Amino acid sequence: MSPDTRSSDRRRPAADSAETATALKLFVVLSRAATAVQRQASDDVARHGLTISEFAVLEALFHKGPLLLGEVQRVVLVSSGGITFLVDRLEGKGLVERRECQEDRRARYAALTRAGETLMRRIFPPHAARIRAAMSALTLAQQRELTALLRTLGSAADSLSG
Amino acid sequence: MSPDTRSSDRRRPAADSAETATALKLFVVLSRAATAVQRQASDDVARHGLTISEFAVLEALFHKGPLLLGEVQRVVLVSSGGITFLVDRLEGKGLVERRECQEDRRARYAALTRAGETLMRRIFPPHAARIRAAMSALTLAQQRELTALLRTLGSAADSLSG
DNA sequence: CCAATATATCTCAGTAGTAAGGAACTTGTG
C-alpha cells in the first residue's frame, strides 16, 4: 500500500532492523505497563475479595443493568466456560443472580443482587479514583493521546487474528 | 505538588469526573491493546509448541547468554515457583539446561542447549517480524511516542506498589 | 566462631482460566 513497501526484492536491512527493534521494545513496554496498571486495579479489588475479572462483571452489570451471559462474555473477554465459572462464583458470593430469559430459553441473564448493587455503590468510586491515580503520571492530554494510539494499535492487532 | 492539587476542600467535581472517565477509558484500551498484541505473539510461538513465557525465557538466554534463575525471573516477571516450573518444562523439551554456580551454591544458571540455540536462531527472526507487523498500524514515530508514554505510565504505576 | 538474618531455588496445594465437546433450544429451509 504505502510507497515504502511496494517493492520486496530491494530491502533496506538497516531500516528493517530499526523498525523491528522499535516494535519489540514497544511490545515489552506495552506488556509491562498493562501489567503494572492491572496490578493496581487487582490490589484494590482484592481488598474486597474480588478478582479483576469478577469486578469487571460486576461493573458491567452495575452500569448497564442485567445482561445475557453472552453479552457479559463479550465485555469481559473471557471464554464461554470462563463466564460460567465467573458467574457461578459471584452467585456463590451472593452478588449476582441468574434470571431466565423469556424470549430465548437457552439464554440467561446475569443481574446484580441487592447486595451486589450495594457493594458496587460503595467500592466503585474509590476504585475509579485508584485507577485515576495510577494514570496521573500523565497529563489528561497525554492520556487522551495514549488512548488514541492504543485504540489504533489494538484494533489493528485484533483484525489480524480474525 | 502541582498548583491544581494544593487545596483539597474546594474540588471541581466536573473536572474530577472527566479525569476519572479518561483514566478508566485508558485502562480498558490499554488492557485490550496489550491482550491483542500478546495474542499475536502467542499464536506465533504456539506453532512451535511454546508459550509466551517459555519464549521469553529462551529469548533472554538467547540474547544475554546464561543467566541465574533469579535474573531470568526478573526479566520474565513470574513468581519464583513459576520460573522453576518454566525452566523444568524447557529442560524437558531439551531447549535449556541448568548449570551450577561456583560462587554461590544456592544459585543455578539457566543456559540454552545447542538445540535451544538452533531453535531460536530459526524462529526468532520470523517472530520479531510478526511483532513488527502487529505494530505496523502505527508509524515509527508513533511507536516511539507510544513507547515513551507507556514507559512513564508503567514506571509510575510500578512505584505505587513498591 | 555463632546466631540471626537474608537469599536462591524448589515443593506443593490451590486458583483462574482455556479448549473442546455436549445438551438444550431456536431459526431457517425445503
Added chain:
DNA sequence: CACAAGTTCCTTACTACTGAGATATATTGG
C-alpha cells in the same frame, strides 16, 4: 411440518500459573 444448522450455556479435563512455606546456602554483627 421435519430436519439441518446455528446459538447459548454448561461440563469436563487440562494448563499455566501464584503464594506460602521448606531447604540449603550465604552474609552479617556481635
